[in-house]
Amino acid sequence: MKITFNKRDPVYVQVVQHFKEQIVSGKYELGQEIPSRRELANQLKINPNTAQRAYKEMEEAGLIFTEGNNPSRITKDEQVLRDLRTELIEGAVDRLIAAVEPVNIPIDELIGLIQEKYEEQRRGQV
Amino acid sequence: MIEVKNVTKKFGRKKVLQGVSFTANKGEITCLIGVNGVGKTTILNGIVNLTPMSSGEILIDGEKLTKETYEKVAFIPDAITMLPHMRIEEAMQFMQDFYNSWNNERAEELLQFFKLKKEDRISSLSKGNVAKANLLLGLALDVDYLLMDEPFSGIDIFSREQIADVFTSHLVEDRGVIITTHEINDIEHIIDKVVLLDDGIVFKEFETEEMREVEGKSVVDVMREVYRG
Numbered sequence: 001m002k003i004t005f006n007k008r009d010p011v012y013v014q015v016v017q018h019f020k021e022q023i024v025s026g027k028y029e030l031g032q033e034i035p036s037r038r039e040l041a042n043q044l045k046i047n048p049n050t051a052q053r054a055y056k057e058m059e060e061a062g063l064i065f066t067e068g069n070n071p072s073r074i075t076k077d078e079q080v081l082r083d084l085r086t087e088l089i090e091g092a093v094d095r096l097i098a099a100v101e102p103v104n105i106p107i108d109e110l111i112g113l114i115q116e117k118y119e120e121q122r123r124g125q126v
Numbered sequence: 127m128i129e130v131k132n133v134t135k136k137f138g139r140k141k142v143l144q145g146v147s148f149t150a151n152k153g154e155i156t157c158l159i160g161v162n163g164v165g166k167t168t169i170l171n172g173i174v175n176l177t178p179m180s181s182g183e184i185l186i187d188g189e190k191l192t193k194e195t196y197e198k199v200a201f202i203p204d205a206i207t208m209l210p211h212m213r214i215e216e217a218m219q220f221m222q223d224f225y226n227s228w229n230n231e232r233a234e235e236l237l238q239f240f241k242l243k244k245e246d247r248i249s250s251l252s253k254g255n256v257a258k259a260n261l262l263l264g265l266a267l268d269v270d271y272l273l274m275d276e277p278f279s280g281i282d283i284f285s286r287e288q289i290a291d292v293f294t295s296h297l298v299e300d301r302g303v304i305i306t307t308h309e310i311n312d313i314e315h316i317i318d319k320v321v322l323l324d325d326g327i328v329f330k331e332f333e334t335e336e337m338r339e340v341e342g343k344s345v346v347d348v349m350r351e352v353y354r355g
Contacts, residue, residue: 007344008347009342010335011335011338012335013339038299041294041299042295045291045316046294046316047155049153049318
């Protein structure tokens, strides 16, 4: 696990975002055990306080849960997963729209371009 | 908590510190930043009373420094204080002889972490490895607070990374750390708090995550505003 952090967003926010992506992409399965706070700090080379903060945020958002003294796990709630997926996709689309807005591109052209590039990239990955 | 309260220091007529106040919490990494000559090292020296301050007060967990405090606070200077002909294991023995808080188990762990050989003589080590051996001698003390003077200066990037990794490990966790530096890039992500010094005063004191969250600024952004603005 390796994240390249940017310097202007809070590190804990970037860690949470990373987890969301891992959950939505299926790299973390529902109910899967996740590293302890200390292990996470070590793996990501971040301050243990930051790891703690990220886990607290995720716990409050229902993305992870901890039962007693056991290791924390990814939520088992499929609704949370669906909401998360919607959140990430809409966020990405919002950013795309904001980015192309100044260019004033017609919607059909944009959609055609997205389809073309997306398929190209998918082929590239296989 | 280490509290530095309105501390001043004069060397002859030269006022090096002109009323410095800040706090450093246990379990957090506090970074004193400033260009050369602003008094960073003098402050660390003041906390462990190697240099008496001209006025002001320094409290560690609410108490003034006593002989016993030296078992609670470790100062790691920017250059190793052991004799060059000593082997690392001899330097470790030396520390064990003088400090009750010496933790040999942790020292062994640090040897592995830094990939140092204890039979090596300090004089034969590279600069980066001398810096690591120096840190080892301080980090192996079971103390609540660690003061590190310029742990990153003048060493290669991989040694710097290795040293930075210590801060994210259990070897430092839960202790209070104050480090001085003017090279912030390697450690922006791992520090909790920044104290910016200039001309013998504290220009700004802030929490790094809060600064990123509220103002969207990196530590370097803030430094640029303060030092060049």
